Amino acid sequence: MSYQLTFTSSIPVVASYYEAEYILIAEPSAEAREMIMAEKYFFHQDYQDDSALTTKPFIKVACFNAREEMEDTIIRWMHRIVSMQESFEVMLNNYSGFPPHTIYARVQFTEPFKKLATQFSAIDQYLLSNGCKPLSFSKHPHVTIARKLHERVYEKAMLDYSQRSFFASFYVNELVLLKRRSENEPYRQVYKFGLTPVQHPLYD
Template sequence: MKGLYFIAIVPPKEVAERIHQIRLEFAEKYHSEEALKPPVHLTLKEPFKMDVKDELILKRKLSFIATQHQHFKHILKDFDRFQKHTIYINAEKHPLLLGLKKGIKKTFRTNFYHVEQDQMPFNPHYTIAYRNIGEHIFEMAFADYESKNFYAEFECDEFILFKHNGKQWHNIEAFKLCGMPEITLFDQLVPEKEQKQLIKAS
């Protein structure tokens, strides 16, 4: 039996509510409700099908990934588009976010090679609207949102595995990012106070 899954970052409640309100306003104004179906999220692994019996193995692999990656400040800023089909909020390409995406991609390529692999370049974002928007409406809508500002930031300390139950997506497990920062020989030998003085002097 196959299950349908995807992996994502979900913002804290207050940020998610702000984004969802924008999605609702867009859907009402431009009659485009497709983006309302999934929860507010940033996709780390596109929806994929796999045997339900492999779900436990997947969770173990994702748990290991979480131990290898650190939490990070996640910044969301303003609006952009993909061609003529998607309007979204930009997410900053933090090196730790890119590393997390790379780790997940490598794990699937190595351990779940039978699962469809991501082909598109990673462009982190939060979708506002997509798919069922006519070209004329899309251009008008983007002209509206292009001139608007949006800013939010939060400490991203987990990612989520979602599973579809046939009607909607459900959060089935969260994985805490608990990797430790790399400690260099400089960090080990030079006290923090002296490090700051050296950095300031340079």
């Protein structure tokens, strides 16, 4: 799931009985983001596809629906869980795709994301006990290059990108929680969760 990111200041919590959509993401560093956006621009130039430019680089960690009056509790639990996890390195290595519509940069080692998924069982239970669906975790963490492609465009691009190479790396030091109240509005930032800093070998 990719989307057009629109960041605003934290939005106030308003009691409601309908479910808002939430997504927890990891964002690339400025350097990695620049490299990814260059790849998205090349895709736009080669295939005249606007989605490559209208979707910003991110990695989806999890998504869920919840009533807005549950938000404070979910944020407290997420803060506690994420703050106990160490920051980690993400390596993007070459390309892959989701037939028949999405081309993406592949996350090479997904273990840190799998580890995060195992820590959210309490939030799952909270969602279920309140009549909501459980958290949905990304089984294939990735950074989207282009999405919602026509099948013929996807097939041509996949043939091309399977022969290309790409590499970028960055450290994930925080996760960002976004939400929207309907499909007709952009996601907005709710909270940032900092991971426990670790000494990066690159800077020893």
